Structure formats: structure tokens, C-alpha cells
Amino acid sequence: MIKFLLRKEFKQIIRNPFLPRMIFIFPLMVLLVFPWAASYEIKNLNLSVIDNDHSSYSRRLTEKIVSSNYFRLTNVSANYKQALKSIEKKQSDIILEIPPHFEKDLVNKQNSKVMVSANAVNGMKGGMSMTYLVSIVTDFNSEITDELLGGAASFSDSKPSIQIDSQYKFNPHLNYRVFMVPALIVLILTQLCGFLPAISIVFEKELGTMEQINVSPVPKTTFILAKLIPFWLIGFLVITIGSAIAWAVYGLVPAGYYSTIYLFAGIYILTVSGLGLVVSNYAQTLQQAMFVIFFFMLVFIMLSGLYTPIDSMPEWAKWVASFNPLKHFMVVMRSVYLKGSNPLQLSKELFALIGFAVFFNVWAVLSYRKKN
Amino acid sequence: MKQLFSFIRKEFYHILRDKTTIMILLLMPIIQIILFGFALTTEVKDTQVAVLTTTNDEASSRIIDKLNASAYFDVVAKIHNEDEIQTVFRDAKAKLVVVFEDHFAEKLRHTGKAHIQLIADATDPNAATSFTFYASNIINSYQQELMGEAKNPYQIIPEVKMLYNPQMEGAFNFVPGVLGMILILICAMMTSIAIVREKEMGTMEILLVSPMKPIYTILSKITPYFVLSCVNFATIMLLSVFVLKVPIAGSFLSLVFVSLLYIFVALALGLLISTIASTQIAAMLISGMGLMIPVMLLSGMIFPIENMPVPLQIVSSIIPARWYISAVKSIMIQGLGFSSILKEVGVLALMATVLIGISMKKFKVRLE
Numbered sequence: 001m002i003k004f005l006l007r008k009e010f011k012q013i014i015r016n017p018f019l020p021r022m023i024f025i026f027p028l029m030v031l032l033v034f035p036w037a038a039s040y041e042i043k044n045l046n047l048s049v050i051d052n053d054h055s056s057y058s059r060r061l062t063e064k065i066v067s068s069n070y071f072r073l074t075n076v077s078a079n080y081k082q083a084l085k086s087i088e089k090k091q092s093d094i095i096l097e098i099p100p101h102f103e104k105d106l107v108n109k110q111n112s113k114v115m116v117s118a119n120a121v122n123g124m125k126g127g128m129s130m131t132y133l134v135s136i137v138t139d140f141n142s143e144i145t146d147e148l149l150g151g152a153a154s155f156s157d158s159k160p161s162i163q164i165d166s167q168y169k170f171n172p173h174l175n176y177r178v179f180m181v182p183a184l185i186v187l188i189l190t191q192l193c194g195f196l197p198a199i200s201i202v203f204e205k206e207l208g209t210m211e212q213i214n215v216s217p218v219p220k221t222t223f224i225l226a227k228l229i230p231f232w233l234i235g236f237l238v239i240t241i242g243s244a245i246a247w248a249v250y251g252l253v254p255a256g257y258y259s260t261i262y263l264f265a266g267i268y269i270l271t272v273s274g275l276g277l278v279v280s281n282y283a284q285t286l287q288q289a290m291f292v293i294f295f296f297m298l299v300f301i302m303l304s305g306l307y308t309p310i311d312s313m314p315e316w317a318k319w320v321a322s323f324n325p326l327k328h329f330m331v332v333m334r335s336v337y338l339k340g341s342n343p344l345q346l347s348k349e350l351f352a353l354i355g356f357a358v359f360f361n362v363w364a365v366l367s368y369r370k371k372n
Numbered sequence: 373m374k375q376l377f378s379f380i381r382k383e384f385y386h387i388l389r390d391k392t393t394i395m396i397l398l399l400m401p402i403i404q405i406i407l408f409g410f411a412l413t414t415e416v417k418d419t420q421v422a423v424l425t426t427t428n429d430e431a432s433s434r435i436i437d438k439l440n441a442s443a444y445f446d447v448v449a450k451i452h453n454e455d456e457i458q459t460v461f462r463d464a465k466a467k468l469v470v471v472f473e474d475h476f477a478e479k480l481r482h483t484g485k486a487h488i489q490l491i492a493d494a495t496d497p498n499a500a501t502s503f504t505f506y507a508s509n510i511i512n513s514y515q516q517e518l519m520g521e522a523k524n525p526y527q528i529i530p531e532v533k534m535l536y537n538p539q540m541e542g543a544f545n546f547v548p549g550v551l552g553m554i555l556i557l558i559c560a561m562m563t564s565i566a567i568v569r570e571k572e573m574g575t576m577e578i579l580l581v582s583p584m585k586p587i588y589t590i591l592s593k594i595t596p597y598f599v600l601s602c603v604n605f606a607t608i609m610l611l612s613v614f615v616l617k618v619p620i621a622g623s624f625l626s627l628v629f630v631s632l633l634y635i636f637v638a639l640a641l642g643l644l645i646s647t648i649a650s651t652q653i654a655a656m657l658i659s660g661m662g663l664m665i666p667v668m669l670l671s672g673m674i675f676p677i678e679n680m681p682v683p684l685q686i687v688s689s690i691i692p693a694r695w696y697i698s699a700v701k702s703i704m705i706q707g708l709g710f711s712s713i714l715k716e717v718g719v720l721a722l723m724a725t726v727l728i729g730i731s732m733k734k735f736k737v738r739l740e
Contacts, residue, residue: 016651016653017650017651017654018650018651018653018654018657019653022657026661026662030665033684033687034665034666034669034670036680036681036684037669037670037675037680037684037688038669038674038675039675039679039680042498042679043679084535087535088702088706088708088712089712106526106528110525110526110527111526111527111529112527112528112529113528113529113530113531114528114529114530114531115530115531115533116530116531116532116533117532117533117534117535118532118533118534118535119535119536120534120535120536120537120538120540120544120545121535121536121537121544121545121701121705121706122545122676123413123414123415123537123540123542123544123545124414124498124545125676126534126535126537126540127414127415127502127534127540128498128501128502130532130534131501131502131505133530134530134532135505137528137530138530140528141526141527141528144526144528145525145526148526149525161484161485161486161515162480162485162486162487162488162511162512162514162515163485163486163487163488164488164489164490164508164511164512165487165488165489165490166489166490166491166492166504166508167489167490167491167492168492168494168497168500168504169461169491169492169493169494170461170493170494170495171494171495171497171500172494174494174497174498174500174501175497176497176498179495179496179497187665191661191664191665192661195657195660195661199653199656199657203653206652284392285390285393286565286652286653286656287390287393287561287565287652287656288390288392288393288396290561290656290660291393291396291397291400291558291561292396294557294561294660294664295396295400295403295404297664298404298554298557298664299403299404299407301664301668302404302407302408302411302412302550303407303408303411307412307674308411308412308413308414308542309414309416309496309499311416311417311418311419311420311467312413312414312415312416312417312418312542313411313412313413314410314411317407317410317411320407320411321411331464334495335462335464335495338495339461339462339493339495340462341462341464345462345463345464
């Protein structure tokens with residue numbers, strides 16, 4: 001029985017003028033274009049300087065900042081008001097204000113300050129630019145200290161000092177694309193395997209063909225299975241296309257095994273497709289189904305850690321996010337691609353995803369009613 | 373005119389009689405804005421830290437306490453040999469491992485020099501940069517304490533100010549973006565099936581033989597959705613001001629004006645999709661799924677547009693959300709005047725004209 005139902009499902013998908021093209025074009029478009037857009041790599045921050053001191057120190061500090069690669073000097077203002085104008089006009093991102101007598105105070109009173117104001121409308125960018133600027137100022141400070149104390153009695157020798165060096169694991173060049181490409185594959189998979197099942201049953205309701213299935217002796221489980229399997233295969237196709245592009249265009253291969261990815265993807269697709277079918281079962285019209293699945297998709301995506309770290313969320317949101325299958329699969333993909341994790345290390349995610357898959361698909365079978 | 377009104381009434385009936393859809397449409401933005409407004413933040417908080425020490429000395433435990441006490445870190449594990457570092461990362465137990473060298477305190481006391489290594493899980497590059505920076509700062513501050521009187525005699529103190537969002541609230545960063553995204557997606561999805569549904573249902577023929585001008589048909593299709601979107605806009609605004617505590621720093625009128633314009637653009641975009649698409653499924657998939665990723669990534673709601681390569685910056689300028697979000701940020705967060713968003717308003721107005729123009733052209737008065 002299931003053989004015939006499957007043949008029907010595949011014919012329905014292939015004969016649709018729109019769906020087969022979508023399945024190929026969508027991943028291509030997303031993966032070729034968007035990794036270039038998704039970048040937080042902060043370079044070329046625009047700096048506005050207010051130098052009220054015009055001393056050699058103030059000039060040296062400015063030069064040190066500009067030569068750091070992170071900043072470029074785009075605005076020199078006479079006062080804070082002018083500098084703020086340049087931020088309002090989006091000409092600069094951060095203001096460095098050097099007060100009068102900066103050099104004199106430092107040498108004589110051993111104490112001086114600089115004022116740093118960052119545009120925090122984009123929090124990430126504001127925070128990063130602040131971080132960079134402050135660490136350059138700190139460097140400059142120890143440079144000057146050493147100079148003022150002079151050679152032998154060098155300050156850095158006499159103080160108890162803790163040397164800190166930092167090492168970046170798994171992504172040593174801090175390349176943002178490496179972080180985003182696996183995530184975008186997840187995103188494509190989620191959208192295709194979530195949206196398409198959501199319309200598949202309600203579409204038949206609107207078309208009227210559902211009635212024929214309802215009067216046939218097809219058991220509920222068989223029907224749901226026949227709906228599920230095509231999307232499962234499409235999902236595998238999509239993830240294959242996705243990893244092929246990741247390799248061919250971005251030179252990205254998982255540090256772990258492809259088999260791990262396929263194992264998890266197999267379970268994950270069942271989860272989102274199952275959710276799609278549940279939505280489709282309850283919806284009366286295509287529009288309803290689309291809105292509801294859209295709602296879930298957006299919530300899943302935004303609370304998946306794709307853009308903002310889960311760790312930073314408030315406790316209740318972390319709790320909500322732990323019911324988000326997308327979050328678990330996102331963790332899996334990034335871990336396998338970057339850290340080379342294996343299923344054993346990802347057992348928490350594995351069990352969570354299996355749980356979701358069973359839950360949604362059982363629900364899909366139960367919520368399918370042959371009677372209106 | 374009377375004709376137009378009766379058609380608008382017809383469209384209202386279409387929508388209002390489907391109670392479930394109306395409920396979904398009105399509830400969806402409420403849940404989303406609250407969820408996203410509270411949950412999204414790029415600030416680094418509660419990063420899990422593992423500590424590698426071979427000796428339990430006072431200096432290292434002071435540093436560990438300091439790390440743990442800060443809002444940035446939670447010390448979750450203590451490990452004792454280097455092989456475990458890999459496991460900690462692989463099992464995702466911690467994002468940062470702080471490695472104290474052997475005999476840390478002893479060395480610090482006797483030679484005045486000791487070594488700490490910060491090993492970060494840099495899968496997320498920016499979070500890694502931030503929390504490494506914070507950890508270094510905390511260690512440095514311990515060092516300052518140690519030195520007491522003998523501290524660095526020459527101090528340059530940076531006085532730091534975060535403009536427009538001194539508390540670094542996540543909601544300030546994300547409300548404009550989420551507002552722009554929700555509005556355009558919901559609006560486009562609503563209107564995208566308006567025309568194609570009538571085509572599929574066969575009622576289009578009745579519309580076409582009526583003496584209505586295409587422009588009236590289009591306007592009457594948009595009007596009820598426009599009202600509905602205004603309700604959505606109002607609820608989102610109320611929630612963000614009173615629940616998320618994001619104040620409207622600038623002029624409320626300018627904000628309303630640009631929002632109404634934006635809603636119109638978004639509805640017109642949906643309508644254009646509706647006139648082009650041949651089936652409801654295609655229309656809904658294009659407006660829901662097809663728009664979602666471009667709007668998220670190219671609108672500047674998350675990734676700053678000025679960081680993108682130039683071709684993408686050009687592509688991003690055809691995304692209406694980009695201009696709207698930029699305008700909302702200027703008015704709502706920065707508190708600038710209407711004069712600062714003239715460009716955005718101009719672009720959105722141009723988009724509205726072009727979209728309605730194309731829809732009119734594509735609107736076929738005959739069935740194929």
C-alpha cells in the first residue's frame with residue numbers, strides 16, 4: 001500500500017511547477033550569497049578623534065590606534081558635539097576624546113584619562129570597537145610607562161606580572177564564515193523540510209483529494225509515513241547539496257565525519273517534517289498552515305543560537321530554547337564541522353532529537369482525522 | 373467611490389470571517405516581540421569556564437573566585453591535566469579553559485612572573501574575542517590588587533561610554549530589527565495570496581467582469597490588511613515601550629509616518645508576488661520562506677551592512693526592511709529628527725510607487 005502512496009506523493013511534488021526548482025535553487029542561492037553577508041568580522045571601524053591636547057603623546061596614541069588595522073580615522077572634530085554629529089551621520093562609529101593637558105598630566109600627576117564613546121545602536125559592533133580601542137590604550141599606557149621609567153629600572157621587570165596569552169581553538173583565524181556556513185545549511189534544511197510538509201496535507205484538503213484518501217482503507221500511520229518519506233529524502237538531497245557547496249566554494253569539510261552529520265540530519269528532518277505535518281493536520285486553510293509554521297520557524301531560528309549566543313539568554317529563554325530542535329541540530333553541525341565531535345559526545349543532542357522526532361510524528365499520526 | 377467601498381467591505385468580510393487566521397495574525401507578533409526582545413542579546417554572559425590547575429594555591433583560587441563572581445563567567449569544572457582540555461571542549465562543557473602553569477603562586481611570589489593561558493573555543497569567533505578580553509581584564513585587575521602600592525605609576529584611564537544604550541540592553545539592539553522583520557514578513561504573506569487565491573478559487577473571473585478598475589481592485593485588497601497591520605504595529609510598539617522598556621527617544625509622529633509607509637510597501641510587495649505567482653503554494657513559499665533569510669541577513673538587523681562586500685551592499689538596498697530598520701534606529705534609539713531619515717523615507721516611497729506600478733502592469737484583466 002505504502003508503495004502506491006509514495007508514488008503518488010512523488011508525482012505530486014515533481015509535477016508541481018514550482019517545488020522541484022525550489023528544492024535546488026533555494027540552497028544554492030542561500031549558500032552562495034549569504035555567507036558573505038553574515039559577517040561580524042569587525043574591521044575598518046570609523047574613528048572620530050577630538051584631540052584637545054595636540055601633544056606628541058596624543059598624536060602617538062592616535063597613530064597607534066589607526067595603525068592597528070581595526071580603525072581608520074574618518075573624522076577629526078574640535079569638540080564632542082561635532083564628533084557626535086559625525087556619529088549621527090554614520091560617518092564614525094566611535095569617538096576618542098583626548099582632554100587638554102593629557103601629556104602634562106600623565107608626566108606630572110602620573111594620571112590622565114581619555115574618553116571613549118562608542119555607538120551602541122548595534123550592540124555587538126559597539127562592544128567590539130570599545131574592546132579594541134581600550135586594549136590599544138592599555139598597550140599604549142605600558143609603552144609610555146616603560147619609556148618614562150627608562151631602560152634598566154624598567155617597570156615591567158620590577159612588578160609581579162602575570163603573563164596572559166590566549167589561544168583560539170577550532171577556528172584559529174577567527175573566521176566568521178566557518179561559523180556561519182554550517183548554520184546556514186541547517187537553516188535551509190529546516191525551512192524546506194518544515195514549510196513543505198506543513199502545506200502538504202492542507203493542500204490536499206483545499207484541493208479536495210483528501211476526501212479520497214479518507215474514504216480509502218489506508219491506515220493513519222501509513223498515510224503519515226507516505227507523507228514523511230519524500231521529505232526525508234529531499235532533506236538528504238538538500239544536506240548533500242549543502243555540504244558539497246560548503247566544500248567546493250568555501251573549502252569547508254567537517255573535522256568530524258559526514259556519517260555523524262547524516263545520522264543527526266536523518267533524525268532532525270523527521271522532527272521538523274513531523275512538526276510540519278502536525279500543523280498541516282490542524283490547519284483549515286493553506287494560509288493558516290503557512291502562518292503557523294512560519295511562526296514556529298521564526299522562533300526556532302531566532303532562538304537557535306544562530307546569531308546570538310544561547311548562554312547570554314535569561315534562564316527562562318534558555319529553558320524555552322532547550323525545546324527547540326533547531327538549536328540542538330545547530331550545535332551538532334557546528335561541533336561536527338569545527339570540533340570534530342562524535343555522536344557519543346553529542347549524546348545529549350542525540351537523545352533530545354530522537355525524543356522530538358518521536359513526539360512530533362506520533363502527534364502527527366494521532367492528529368490526523370479521517371472524519372471532519 | 374461607492375464601488376470601491378463596497379469592494380473594501382467584501383475584502384473585510386473575507387478576512388474577518390476566518391476567525392482562526394485573524395487570531396493567529398494578531399497573536400503571532402505579540403509572542404515574537406516578547407520572546408525576541410527579552411532573549412536576544414549579543415552581550416557575553418555566563419560563559420562556562422573550566423580551570424586547569426595542578427596546585428591548589430591561593431593566587432589561582434583568588435583568580436578563579438574573581439572570574440566566578442563576575443557576570444561574564446561561571447566556573448563549571450576543574451581539571452587536572454592537559455588531555456582533559458580537548459574533552460571539555462568536545463563535550464561542550466566549557467567555552468574557555470584557563471590554564472595556570474605549575475606552581476603558579478610560587479613562581480609569582482619568587483620570580484615575580486607567572487603564566488596563564490586562556491584557551492578559547494573559537495567556534496563563535498566574536499564571542500571568543502569578547503570573553504577572552506573580559507577574562508584578561510579580570511586577571512589584570514587581580515594583578516593590580518597584588519601590586520597594591522607598587523602599581524603602575526603612570527595611568528591612562530579610559531572613561532568608557534556606550535552611546536544610546538548605556539546599559540547595553542539587548543532589546544535596544546533588536547527591537548528595531550525584529551519590528552522590521554515581523555512587519556514585512558507578515559504583511560507580505562497576508563497579501564501574497566490575495567489575488568492568486570481568487571484565481572485558484574475561480575472568483576477572479578467575477579472580479580474581472582465587474583466594471584472595477586485594476587487600481588481599485590488592488591487598493592481594496594490592500595486596505596483591510598493595512599488596518600490589520602496597523603493594529604499589529606500598535607501592539608508591537610506598546611509592548612516594546614511598556615514591557616521591553618525601549619523608549620521612543622525621538623518623535624513618535626515620524627516613527628508612525630515611516631511605519632505606515634513601510635507597511636504599505638510590504639503589502640504592495642506581497643501583492644506583486646500575488647499577481648506574479650501562479651498558485652497559492654508558490655505565493656506563500658516565496659513570501660514566507662523566500663523572504664525570510666534575505667530579510668534577516670541583508671537588512672542590517674543582525675549583521676551591519678557596512679561590513680558586507682560592496683555587491684551585497686547594493687543587493688541589500690532593494691530590501692525595504694534595510695531602510696525601515698535604519699530609520700527606526702535613528703528615531704527610536706538615537707532620538708534623531710525627521711530630517712535624518714529623509715533618505716530612508718524617499719527610498720521607501722519610491723519602492724511603494726514602483727511596486728504598485730509593476731503590480732498594475734502585471735495585473736491581467738483577462739484569464740489565460
